[in-house]
Amino acid sequence: MGDAKQRRGAARKAKARDAQAAPPVRQAQVPAPAGLRKVARDLTALTLLIAVPYAVYSAYLWVHLESGWLRPPVGHGESRQLLIVGSQSSGTVQTSASLATLGFEVAHEASDASTTFCRDGTVSWFHGIRFLPGIAPDESVELICARSLRNMGFxxxxxxxxxxxxxxxxxxxxxxRECGEIIRSEWGCAITEGRACDTPFAKTLLQARHPLRTMESLVVKFCRNETAPVSHALALFAAALWPAHAxxxxxxxxxVGWYVTLYYEAMMxxxxxxxxxxxxxxxxxxxxxVARMGGFGSAAYPxxxxxxxxxxxxxxxGQGLADGARNARNHGRVxxxxxxxxxxxxxLATRVLALGARMGYDVP
Known part of the structure; x- marks a missing residue:
C-alpha cells in the first residue's frame, strides 16, 4: 500500500517536471491577406494626404493671423479699415481680388480675421444686411439658417x-444656432439707433454696377436664362431678406429683378x-x-x-475693376x-429706372 502511494507521488512529480521542461506551444501566425494589407496601406496614405496638408495650412494661418510674430492679431470686435457692399454679380469678387493683389488684406464674404486674411477689410454682398431696416424676423432667420447654402456667399x-x-x-x-445669432446681431446693426455692429469698419462704400447688367449675370448664375425656373437658393434668400414683398x-x-432693385434701394x-x-x-x-475712397491713405493701421x-x-x-475677368459669367448669353x-x-421697370438714375446710370 505504501509502495503504491510512493509510486503515484513519484509519477505526479515526474509529470510536473516534464510540463515545466516542455517548450511553450506557439500559435501559428496567420499572415494577413494581401488585399487587406493593401487597404490598410491605402487608408494610411489617404489619412496622411489629408491630415498633413490640413495641419500645415492650420499652422500657416496661426503663424500669420494669430501668433503675433508677423503682425498683431485682430480681434473680432476690432475695427477694420474698409467694408464694401454690393449685390451679387456686381463684381465684388474682382474688387476683393484687385485689392488683395495690391497687397491689402481684403477678403471676399468674410470678416473673421482669425481664420481669413481680412485685416484691412471685407467686400461682401451679405454684409449688406447691417443696412436693412428693423430687426430680423424669426421667419427670415429660419429660412436662412435651415441649411447650408454656400453658393449664396454666406x-x-x-x-x-x-x-x-x-x-x-x-x-x-x-x-x-450660430447662424441665428449672427443674423439677429447683424441685421440693421449699422442703421439702428443705439446699436453697434460686432465688427466695425472705419469706412463703408457701396459698389454699384449697371442694374440691367447685374440682372443678366444673376440670371446666368441662378437660372441659366430668363425663362428658366429660379434657383431655390436665390428665391429663399430673397424671401428671407424682404419678407414683405410678394x-x-x-x-x-x-x-432677379426685384432682388437687385430691393438690395440697392436699401443700400442707397x-x-x-x-x-x-x-x-x-x-x-x-x-x-x-477704391483704396483712396476707402481711406487707406489715412488708415489707422500703419x-x-x-x-x-x-x-x-x-x-x-492701379487696374480698373472692370478690366479683370474673375467670376465673369454672362459672356453675352443673356x-x-x-x-x-x-x-x-x-x-419693377419704373423702380429700376429710378434706381439707375440715382446711381448715375442711363437705363434705356
Missing part, C-alpha cells in the same frame, strides 16, 4: 470664429442716411480709386497707409432691357 464661420461648432462639418444644429414662385427674371437709403460713406461705379474706377503710399501714389492708379422688365412687371 456661412456663419465667415463672420466670427466659433468656439463650439466643428469646422469639419459644413452644417449641423450647432452651425444653425415673390413670384418660380419665375427667374422677376425674382443707407447712403442718404450717411451710414454708407460713398458710392462708386465698378465700371468706371481703378482699384486705387502698414496699410504705407502700402497705399507705395502703390497708389497717383490718382487713378440680354435684358427695359422692354423685358415692363412686359413682366411695370412697377
Amino acid at each position: 456661412h456663419p464661420a465667415g463672420f466670427r470664429r466659433s468656439t463650439s461648432c466643428s469646422y469639419r462639418r459644413t452644417w449641423d444644429a450647432c452651425w444653425a 415673390w413670384a414662385a418660380d419665375s427667374c427674371l422677376p425674382v 437709403a443707407a447712403v442718404d442716411a450717411r451710414k454708407i460713406d460713398g458710392v462708386y461705379k465698378a465700371e468706371a474706377v481703378g482699384v486705387c480709386d 502698414p496699410a497707409r504705407q502700402l497705399y503710399a507705395e502703390v497708389c501714389a497717383s490718382p487713378g492708379g 440680354r435684358i432691357d427695359m422692354e423685358n422688365l415692363t412686359a413682366i412687371d411695370r412697377e
Whole structure:
C-alpha cells in the first residue's frame, strides 16, 4: 500500500517536471491577406494626404493671423479699415481680388480675421444686411439658417470664429444656432439707433454696377436664362431678406429683378442716411480709386497707409475693376432691357429706372 502511494507521488512529480521542461506551444501566425494589407496601406496614405496638408495650412494661418510674430492679431470686435457692399454679380469678387493683389488684406464674404486674411477689410454682398431696416424676423432667420447654402456667399464661420461648432462639418444644429445669432446681431446693426455692429469698419462704400447688367449675370448664375425656373437658393434668400414683398414662385427674371432693385434701394437709403460713406461705379474706377475712397491713405493701421503710399501714389492708379475677368459669367448669353422688365412687371421697370438714375446710370 505504501509502495503504491510512493509510486503515484513519484509519477505526479515526474509529470510536473516534464510540463515545466516542455517548450511553450506557439500559435501559428496567420499572415494577413494581401488585399487587406493593401487597404490598410491605402487608408494610411489617404489619412496622411489629408491630415498633413490640413495641419500645415492650420499652422500657416496661426503663424500669420494669430501668433503675433508677423503682425498683431485682430480681434473680432476690432475695427477694420474698409467694408464694401454690393449685390451679387456686381463684381465684388474682382474688387476683393484687385485689392488683395495690391497687397491689402481684403477678403471676399468674410470678416473673421482669425481664420481669413481680412485685416484691412471685407467686400461682401451679405454684409449688406447691417443696412436693412428693423430687426430680423424669426421667419427670415429660419429660412436662412435651415441649411447650408454656400453658393449664396454666406456661412456663419465667415463672420466670427466659433468656439463650439466643428469646422469639419459644413452644417449641423450647432452651425444653425450660430447662424441665428449672427443674423439677429447683424441685421440693421449699422442703421439702428443705439446699436453697434460686432465688427466695425472705419469706412463703408457701396459698389454699384449697371442694374440691367447685374440682372443678366444673376440670371446666368441662378437660372441659366430668363425663362428658366429660379434657383431655390436665390428665391429663399430673397424671401428671407424682404419678407414683405410678394415673390413670384418660380419665375427667374422677376425674382432677379426685384432682388437687385430691393438690395440697392436699401443700400442707397443707407447712403442718404450717411451710414454708407460713398458710392462708386465698378465700371468706371481703378482699384486705387477704391483704396483712396476707402481711406487707406489715412488708415489707422500703419502698414496699410504705407502700402497705399507705395502703390497708389497717383490718382487713378492701379487696374480698373472692370478690366479683370474673375467670376465673369454672362459672356453675352443673356440680354435684358427695359422692354423685358415692363412686359413682366411695370412697377419693377419704373423702380429700376429710378434706381439707375440715382446711381448715375442711363437705363434705356
